[in-house]
Structure formats: structure tokens, C-alpha cells
Amino acid sequence: MKILALIFAAAVLSTPCFADNRQFADGEQVVLQPDLAYVLVRTFDEKGKGLKATAIFTPVLVRTLSKDELQQANDLAQKDPDRWMNKIEPNVVGPYADRPYMQKDVEEFMVFAVKPGVYALGGVAIGNTDWTKGGVVVASLCMGTVKFEAKPGMITDLGAVVIAHDDHPTDIPELAKIVSGKDRGFGSYLLVVAVRPVTSAMETPEGLKALPIVTADYSAVDAFPNFLGGRLSRLAPLPGVLDYDKDGHAIDLHAGSKAPQP
Numbered sequence: 001m002k003i004l005a006l007i008f009a010a011a012v013l014s015t016p017c018f019a020d021n022r023q024f025a026d027g028e029q030v031v032l033q034p035d036l037a038y039v040l041v042r043t044f045d046e047k048g049k050g051l052k053a054t055a056i057f058t059p060v061l062v063r064t065l066s067k068d069e070l071q072q073a074n075d076l077a078q079k080d081p082d083r084w085m086n087k088i089e090p091n092v093v094g095p096y097a098d099r100p101y102m103q104k105d106v107e108e109f110m111v112f113a114v115k116p117g118v119y120a121l122g123g124v125a126i127g128n129t130d131w132t133k134g135g136v137v138v139a140s141l142c143m144g145t146v147k148f149e150a151k152p153g154m155i156t157d158l159g160a161v162v163i164a165h166d167d168h169p170t171d172i173p174e175l176a177k178i179v180s181g182k183d184r185g186f187g188s189y190l191l192v193v194a195v196r197p198v199t200s201a202m203e204t205p206e207g208l209k210a211l212p213i214v215t216a217d218y219s220a221v222d223a224f225p226n227f228l229g230g231r232l233s234r235l236a237p238l239p240g241v242l243d244y245d246k247d248g249h250a251i252d253l254h255a256g257s258k259a260p261q262p
Contacts, residue, residue: 143234
């Protein structure tokens with residue numbers, strides 16, 4: 001049933017439409033609503049020069065659907081096969097890249113509200129503006145990633161999402177041994193992605209410190225179809241959470257076994 005939930009995500013994304021979300025920008029006051037969950041994530045590029053000129057990047061999250069939501073989608077697909085996707089609430093969400101809550105040097109802090117539930121880090125998008133004005137998914141983490149629960153009435157801190165080009169070395173610790181370092185000439189460039197979980201050294205915006213914040217409890221996710229349509233990729237191994245076996249299958253290091261699909 002859970003894999004069907006993400007299959008539905010693909011249909012919704014193809015509209016192409018992201019779920020509406022309340023994003024907090026420019027240090028505005030954050031008031032938590034009991035029926036919504038909130039996410040804090042930090043993003044920055046490897047050398048402070050932006051990805052391919054001025055582009056900035058943002059994570060894309062995919063929520064696992066409930067049985068009731070799946071049944072509603074199936075019923076609508078039967079009744080209205082041509083327009084059912086336009087009648088269903090999307091379960092793909094991401095913050096607008098150009099609306100950070102706070103910016104410090106090359107690091108952006110993004111805070112946004114989402115529907116409570118379990119979310120997979122589905123990929124990374126880039127763009128200088130919002131999704132309707134040219135944002136595009138450039139890395140689909142469908143070959144292995146992590147998921148977490150966003151609980152209502154509190155902020156889930158994802159830590160930082162870090163990214164680098166695959167075609168040259170990087171000094172990002174999580175990616176230094178992941179990038180190939182091979183120049184691909186004029187071919188399409190590949191991006192590699194890692195999660196840096198919350199540490200005591202990470203800065204939290206002053207306006208959030210009095211609010212309930214919990215650290216994302218990540219767990220591993222195995223490969224699933226490329227719903228987001230970006231370049232095939234997978235999240236870099238995450239110590240204690242995610243690794244890969246010799247065949248490329250994601251390993252759940254909590255359980256010591258193959259990771260489940262979303």
C-alpha cells in the first residue's frame with residue numbers, strides 16, 4: 001500500500017503542481033497551528049558561487065498517502081479518468097528557493113508549513129524563483145533516500161541538505177568520497193546530494209528558538225520509481241541510518257537489513 005502512495009505522487013506531480021504550503025520569509029513571525037507541521041531546512045552550495053551561475057536549490061519532499069487518500073484517488077480515477085488528477089490534493093511539497101526565512105553568507109534557512117505525515121526526501125530542485133516560474137527537479141533521489149515524520153504543532157529540523165557537482169572534487173565531507181571528479185565535457189552535469197543531520201554547531205534562527213523544535217528522526221528508504229522525473233540519483237550514505245550494499249540496494253542501518261520502499 002505504501003508504494004502505491006508514492007505512485008500517486010507521480011501522477012500529481014505530472015500536473016505539474018506542488019501542494020500549497022505556508023512559507024515564512026524574511027524573519028517574519030512564525031505562529032504554529034496545531035493542525036499543521038513545520039519544517040526547517042538549511043541549504044547552501046559547495047563554494048558559495050551558486051549552482052551554474054545564480055541558481056539556488058531547494059529540497060523536494062513527498063508525503064506518503066493514507067489508505068483513505070489512496071481510495072479517494074482510485075475512486076476519482078474510475079469516475080473521471082481524464083481530470084481526476086486535478087481534483088486531488090498534491091502530496092509533493094517544497095519551499096520556494098527565493099524566499100528564505102534567514103540568509104547568512106551562502107547559507108539559506110527555509111521554514112515552511114506542511115500537512116502532518118511521513119515525508120521522503122524525494123529530490124532537489126533548482127530555480128531563481130518559485131515553481132511556476134521555472135523551477136526544475138535536477139536530482140531525483142529515487143535510488144535511495146531517507147524519510148522522516150513531520151508532527152503537528154511543531155517544527156521538524158532536517159539539518160542541512162548539501163549538494164555538489166559530480167564532475168570535480170569537493171571539500172564537503174559527506175560528498176568528498178562520493179563525487180567521481182570526472183569532467184563530462186559538454187554533457188549534462190550530475191549533482192550529488194547528502195543530508196547533514198542537526199548538530200549543536202548548527203545555527204537556529206533567533207525567531208524560532210522559543211518554539212517547539214524536534215530533530216528529524218531519519219530512516220532509510222530503498223529505490224522506487226522516478227516519480228519526480230529528475231536525473232537518477234541517490235542520497236549519499238548517512239552514518240547510522242543509510243548505506244548501500246554491493247548491488248546498490250539501500251540498507252537500513254537501524255535494523256541491519258534491506259531498507260523498505262516508501
